Amino acid sequence: MSTAPLLEVTDLVVEVDNGKRILPVLDGVTFSVDAGRTLGLVGESGCGKSMTALAIMGLLPQGFRVKSGDIKLDGKSLLSMGPDALRKLRGSVMSMVFQEPMTSLNPVFTVGDQIGEALRLHEHLNAADARTRAIEMLRAVQIPAPEERVDNYPHQLSGGMRQRVMIAMALACRPRLLICDEPTTALDVTVQAQIFSLLETLQKEMGTSIILITHDLGAVAEMADDVAVLYAGKRAEAGPVATILDNPSHPYTRGLMSCTPRLRLGSAALTPGHTLAEVRGMVPPLGQFEAGCRFSPRCPMADAHCHAAPPPDVHLGASQTVLCWKVTQEQAA
Ligand SMILES: Nc1ncnc2c1ncn2[C@@H]1O[C@H](COP(=O)(O)OP(=O)(O)OP(=O)(O)O)[C@@H](O)[C@H]1O
Ligand SMILES: [Mg+2]
Structure with missing residues (x-):
C-alpha cells in the first residue's frame, strides 16, 4: 500500500480582489491527509477554513484566486487541471458537505x-x-x-x-476525500453526536479520508487523527491530535483549548505559565494584519520582536509544527 498522503496542500496562498485592493486570504497553508484518516481544520470565524476547503474543491468564489502553492490529490496537482477534469472529480473522488445545508x-x-x-x-x-x-x-x-x-x-x-x-x-x-464544513454547528448536541458517529461508521466502511472543519476543538478531540489550527489565514500549529492536545504549543491553540470546556481538565492548557482564560479580541479583517506574528495583538506572550517580524515554522519532534517565536526561543533551542 502506498504511504503517500491522499491530499497534500503545500504553501497555499489565496488572495481576493475586492475591487479596490488585493487582500491575502490564505498565506502559506500546508497540511496533508492520509488515506482513511480524519484531519480537523480549526480556528475562529474568518480564519480561512472554508476558503481552504473551497480552494481544494476548485470552487473559490469570484474574485478569489490561488496565487501560489499546490494542492495534490493522489499525487496529481488539482491546480493544473482544467475545469472539466475538476468537475469529473467533484462529487465522485472528492466531495464536500457545505456549511449551510439549506x-x-x-x-x-x-x-x-x-x-x-x-x-x-x-x-x-x-x-x-x-x-x-x-x-x-x-x-x-x-x-x-x-x-x-x-x-x-x-x-x-x-x-x-x-x-x-x-x-x-x-x-x-x-469519494476518497470528504470535506465536512461545520457539519453539526446548527444541530443540538445529541444530533451532533449521532452525525459524528455516522461519519465514523461510513468512513470505516468506505476508507474515506475526511477533513472536518470546525471551530470546536472538542469535536476534533472526538473525531480527528490529525489537526491543523488556522489563524488569520496562516497555519498556527499542526500535528497528530494526541500530540497537540497533550502539548499545545502555539498560544492560540492553548487559548482555543482553554475555551473548550470538554478539554480543560488535565490539559496542558492550564499548566503554570500556559494559562489563558480566553482568547481576547478578534481575528483581524483581511489586510489588517500585524507586520510580525498575526496573533501578536492578542497574544499574552508577545514581545516587541513578535510584533515586528513574522515568526518561523518550528518543528517540535517528528510531527508537530508551530508558527511562533516563543517556541523557537523556549523549546526548540
Ligand atoms: N465572498 C467573500 N468576499 C470577500 N471576503 C470574503 C468572502 N467570503 C469570506 N471572506 C473573507 O475571507 C476570510 C476567510 O473566510 P472563511 O469563510 O474561509 O472563514 P472561516 O474560517 O470559514 O469562518 P467561519 O467559521 O465563520 O465559517 C475572512 O476574512 C472572510 O471575511
Ligand atoms: Mg466557514
Missing part, C-alpha cells in the same frame, strides 16, 4: 433527485437505478422510512435529517 439543497427537487444526481452524472445510472441507490444512501445515513423520505423536499425534513441528506449526497459515489 443553501446547498435545492428546495424544488426531492432529496432522492438530489442524491441521485451525482450517480446519474458520474456513474451514468438511469433514473430507476439512481433512485434505488438514493434509498440505499438514505438508509446508510440512518434516515427512517427511506422509501418514503426519498420523495420528500428539503423543507419537509428536520435540520438533522437535512444534514444526513447532505452527507448521503456527498458519499453517494464513495
Whole structure:
C-alpha cells in the first residue's frame, strides 16, 4: 500500500480582489491527509477554513484566486487541471458537505433527485437505478422510512435529517476525500453526536479520508487523527491530535483549548505559565494584519520582536509544527 498522503496542500496562498485592493486570504497553508484518516481544520470565524476547503474543491468564489502553492490529490496537482477534469472529480473522488445545508439543497427537487444526481452524472445510472441507490444512501445515513423520505423536499425534513441528506449526497459515489464544513454547528448536541458517529461508521466502511472543519476543538478531540489550527489565514500549529492536545504549543491553540470546556481538565492548557482564560479580541479583517506574528495583538506572550517580524515554522519532534517565536526561543533551542 502506498504511504503517500491522499491530499497534500503545500504553501497555499489565496488572495481576493475586492475591487479596490488585493487582500491575502490564505498565506502559506500546508497540511496533508492520509488515506482513511480524519484531519480537523480549526480556528475562529474568518480564519480561512472554508476558503481552504473551497480552494481544494476548485470552487473559490469570484474574485478569489490561488496565487501560489499546490494542492495534490493522489499525487496529481488539482491546480493544473482544467475545469472539466475538476468537475469529473467533484462529487465522485472528492466531495464536500457545505456549511449551510439549506443553501446547498435545492428546495424544488426531492432529496432522492438530489442524491441521485451525482450517480446519474458520474456513474451514468438511469433514473430507476439512481433512485434505488438514493434509498440505499438514505438508509446508510440512518434516515427512517427511506422509501418514503426519498420523495420528500428539503423543507419537509428536520435540520438533522437535512444534514444526513447532505452527507448521503456527498458519499453517494464513495469519494476518497470528504470535506465536512461545520457539519453539526446548527444541530443540538445529541444530533451532533449521532452525525459524528455516522461519519465514523461510513468512513470505516468506505476508507474515506475526511477533513472536518470546525471551530470546536472538542469535536476534533472526538473525531480527528490529525489537526491543523488556522489563524488569520496562516497555519498556527499542526500535528497528530494526541500530540497537540497533550502539548499545545502555539498560544492560540492553548487559548482555543482553554475555551473548550470538554478539554480543560488535565490539559496542558492550564499548566503554570500556559494559562489563558480566553482568547481576547478578534481575528483581524483581511489586510489588517500585524507586520510580525498575526496573533501578536492578542497574544499574552508577545514581545516587541513578535510584533515586528513574522515568526518561523518550528518543528517540535517528528510531527508537530508551530508558527511562533516563543517556541523557537523556549523549546526548540
Ligand atoms: N465572498 C467573500 N468576499 C470577500 N471576503 C470574503 C468572502 N467570503 C469570506 N471572506 C473573507 O475571507 C476570510 C476567510 O473566510 P472563511 O469563510 O474561509 O472563514 P472561516 O474560517 O470559514 O469562518 P467561519 O467559521 O465563520 O465559517 C475572512 O476574512 C472572510 O471575511
Ligand atoms: Mg466557514
